[in-house]
Amino acid sequence: MNLPLGYRYSAVYAGLRKAAKPDLVLIVSDTPASAAAMFTTNRVQAAPVKLCRRHLASSGGRVRALLINAGNANCATRTGDRVAAATSRALAKALQCPVDHVLPSSTGVIGVELDGSKIVNALPELIAGLAAEGFAAAAESIMTTDTVPKTAWAESEGVRIAGMTKGAGMIQPNMATTLGYVLTDAVIAPARLKTMLRRAVERSYHRLSVDGDTSTNDTVALMANGASGRPPGRKFEEALAQVFESLAQQIARDGEGARKLIHIEVTGARTDAEAVRIARAIANSPLVKTAVAGSDPNWGRILCAAGYSGAAFEPEQADVYLQGVRVCRRGLAARFDEAAMAGKLDAKDCRIQFVLAGGRGTAKFWTCDLTEGYIEINGSYRT
């Protein structure tokens, strides 16, 4: 993979998580980059999320460095704001850049004070380790309950895009956090980058659900440092969106306890917004997710979920396809080979298509099956 030019990466163990694996990551652009970011909509917001908003506002969307720690979410903490500010200041001083050119992120346990000195003390080693080859190590170091690192990249008309993300669930006693960082060496102004980020997130992270819980730390950032000297071409935005979609799908596939990635596609709704409502209801239905886990072609649960989604449609006009086979026709049972279907549903990828007649609204959505593994991971605080 060809990484974007002008970025370096580093990861060290700062002692924030119990397991002695790297828990502090630094991503630096050699020059100030255009940057845009989107954050959790939860009313409870972690200190680094609040600080990132302020830094992006005061810098006008310019960023040199991303400082990410795992092991502690720095949320619902007395000293949270001070710790986020102090660590950002220390890094900015070391990099000789304005403090608002630093975007901090945290993921891990909430309600436990984050010891900022551990981060400050680790900075020299972290900065010394900066290398263009550090991308993979960085992606691995932001993992919490993730079972695999998640990266994606693309090259489009002479510019490069690379992204890493994490998310699967929580490290006990904690909640899920989604973090995503996408870098490009294209020349893009902050304002335009913001628009591109919103469009890409709309068809990727906003189409993703593992358990319907929205964390206090969710952060997705996009940086463009212009190191390629080229503006984005006509195909750039599509390439960017595909990187985002790949990252979002990898999160769903690695959902806690998940054995299957569920692809949901709704077509024929009155509007795209209604298609999304239907897709989200199907994706969040425990009945649908457990049925998929059991390779149960249970179209009734899918029709039911669509029915309470709030979207307006006539059940008599709804067809449901599983793995490309129509199991429900016009709201009624369709003839299909149950045994063969159960076999098809044992695949690692399950495709659910909800097809309505008439409308032009469409939506894609990704989730995972719901298994005993999810319960074990999230119910076993004391074991």
Add this chain to the structure above:
Amino acid sequence: MNLPLGYRYSAVYAGLRKAAKPDLVLIVSDTPASAAAMFTTNRVQAAPVKLCRRHLASSGGRVRALLINAGNANCATRTGDRVAAATSRALAKALQCPVDHVLPSSTGVIGVELDGSKIVNALPELIAGLAAEGFAAAAESIMTTDTVPKTAWAESEGVRIAGMTKGAGMIQPNMATTLGYVLTDAVIAPARLKTMLRRAVERSYHRLSVDGDTSTNDTVALMANGASGRPPGRKFEEALAQVFESLAQQIARDGEGARKLIHIEVTGARTDAEAVRIARAIANSPLVKTAVAGSDPNWGRILCAAGYSGAAFEPEQADVYLQGVRVCRRGLAARFDEAAMAGKLDAKDCRIQFVLAGGRGTAKFWTCDLTEGYIEINGSYRT
């Protein structure tokens, strides 16, 4: 228990479910009773639900009989409307009452045609078996995946109230259905009964969630036949509400795979509506429900769920109590004995209080913990 006067009950096995246990229930009032009912808001509605609406409208809220079958939901079926109408007609003829004085309900598998002849053929035996003592047998016969029958009763100033309900989840390959029937011998006009039903459901069935899925068959009916010759007294409506609350709580306690009943209480919200939003978000959070299953005093997940509920509040003003012990104070960790708390959370009843400062909005809500049992029941179609 003193049952309301003037009602008789019967249950037989009509061959609708595989297990040879009663699956057809009849509840008859000796005289036409005032009646009110509330139904699922799902856009996909079972045939009996649609027919009940029509019967209540045309009869002006008068009902003689409730005809309930388990084993088949008569939903998403080609012949559903005809079968519901034909079985109601046959019963009305046998009871010599207008057809719109019959309210049919179905629960069980969806998408499979319901054989109405099995019901019609069972009517003679069903009617012959009508007896005032049949209440308990009827409550047992409407069970699907319920592990226990659910009944509640009260006596208030010379009038009696008795109710039965079912709901826990689905019988594979099927979806959850909540059915509830409450009878009284008080003298109440249909219009007033409707108001009383709405108020009672608002603080009982509308405060209940097992998995957030809304079924296509949900039906709650209230009948008042006046057999006591007395109007309801001042305390009647409170007694009625307590019967409804008891039934709703019994459903949550018997939720699929559930080991614990979770009582959620929100106070200090800006409005009751916002208190309900917060309570519902907490009740539907898989992270909260699995934490309770694991006796994990994980207040962070509770704060997080409230944060994405859509209700407006300042996290700095939120306290969280578990089993009466404050675990979160003003949005921050409170000091408490973790080991002792884990022990307290092993109880069969778990109380979560979310306390905000300032507002007058309050809400009570009931749900259950989320365990491996839920996955087993709902994912094991082929086993």
